[in-house]
Amino acid sequence: MKICDVIRQELPSVQSELKKIFKQFPNDSEVVVKQVSTGEYVVKEGEPCLYVYLVLEGKVAVQYYSGHNAFVARRFGRMAVIGDVAVMGSLKNYSTNVRAVTRCRLLEIRNCDYWYMLRNDEEFMKAQLKQAIDILVGELKDKRALEEEPVEIRLLNYFVYYCRKEKTTISKYFVVKKTRPEIAEEVGGVSVRTVNRKLVHFIEQKLVSVNHGKIHISLEQLRRMEELIAQ
Numbered sequence: 149m150k151i152c153d154v155i156r157q158e159l160p161s162v163q164s165e166l167k168k169i170f171k172q173f174p175n176d177s178e179v180v181v182k183q184v185s186t187g188e189y190v191v192k193e194g195e196p197c198l199y200v201y202l203v204l205e206g207k208v209a210v211q212y213y214s215g216h217n218a219f220v221a222r223r224f225g226r227m228a229v230i231g232d233v234a235v236m237g238s239l240k241n242y243s244t245n246v247r248a249v250t251r252c253r254l255l256e257i258r259n260c261d262y263w264y265m266l267r268n269d270e271e272f273m274k275a276q277l278k279q280a281i282d283i284l285v286g287e288l289k290d291k292r293a294l295e296e297e298p299v300e301i302r303l304l305n306y307f308v309y310y311c312r313k314e315k316t317t318i319s320k321y322f323v324v325k326k327t328r329p330e331i332a333e334e335v336g337g338v339s340v341r342t343v344n345r346k347l348v349h350f351i352e353q354k355l356v357s358v359n360h361g362k363i364h365i366s367l368e369q370l371r372r373m374e375e376l377i378a379q
Contacts, residue, residue: 149178149179149181149308150178150179151166151170151173151177151178151179154166154179154181154255155167155170158204158373162204163225169202169265169272170265170271171272171369172264172265172268172269172272173261173265174261174264174266175233177258177261177262177264178336179255179256179261180255180256180258181204181253181254181255182201182253182254182255183251183252183253183254184206184248184253184254184255185248185251186248186249186250186251187247187248188247188248188307189245189246189247189248189370190208190230190246190247190248190252190254191230191231191242191244192233192242192245193241193242193243193244193245193246194241194242195241195242196240196241196242197231197234197235197239197240197241197242197259198258198259199231199256199257199258200229200230200231200232200235200257200258200259200262201229201230201231201246201254201255201256201257202227202228202229202230202254202255202257203224203225203226203227203228203229203230203252203253203254204226204227204252204253204254204255205226205252205253206225206226206248206249206250206251206252206253207223207224207225207248207249207250207252208224208228208246208247208248208249208252209222209223209224209243209246209247209248209249209378210222210223210224210244210245210246211245211246211247211374221377222283222286223249228279229276229279230246231246232262232276232279232280233280233283233284234276235259235262235263236266236276236280244314257378260358262303275282279330299335299338299342299346300346300349301376301377302336302338303323303331303335303338303343303346303350304334304355304373304376304377305377306331306335307324307356307363307365307370307373308370308373308374308377310322310324310326311365311370320366320367321357321365321366321367321369322364322365322366322370323362323363323364324362324363324364324365325362326363328340328347329345331343347363354369355369355372355373355376356369357369
């Protein structure tokens with residue numbers, strides 16, 4: 149789909165923003181308008197970095213990990229560009245997960261076309277560099293703040309990280325194959341007694357279940373953990 153056709157279909161207020169962004173878009177290139185449901189991934193960590201995405205409508209959350217227990221979500225709305233940091237860093241694969249917080253409408257742009265816009269539009273390039281720097285600075289602040297997070301949140305971070313690292317499960321739940329002392333050590337600055345006390349609390353909240361001494365986390369429980377962390 150030609151970018152001029154996409155712009156024509158938008159409201160006048162959106163048209164003016166898109167015209168400013170795409171004033172140096174290659175005439176012979178096309179874009180794809182994608183509909184993404186709530187909770188669906190826009191990009192996944194480790195997947196080939198082939199496109200950047202412009203949010204036309206809705207909100208997305210950028211999720212990344214640091215060490216064993218850092219799960220952080222930064223939210224972006226309309227006109228945010230997703231995947232720009234990876235492209236400008238010449239990464240072969242996406243370094244973060246991006247999921248739709250609401251139902252979204254996105255514009256899929258090929259990397260080569262994005263680079264063309266950066267090279268030929270100084271104003272656009274400066275705006276994109278500012279966004280990239282703001283994201284990186286925000287990530288650093290978030291990672292530092294993690295050290296001051298309550299133990300409960302740090303444990304939730306740990307379990308989310310563990311399950312997402314597993315990626316798939318043949319059953320309807322993940323099994324955390326770690327002992328309580330191992331969990332305490334990997335979370336850092338937490339005693340085994342505290343881990344056990346918090347697990348009792350998580351069981352009461354129906355965030356986890358324990359079977360034969362092993363912690364089980366269902367897909368629904370994992371989703372609830374992510375929502376609690378993102379609040």
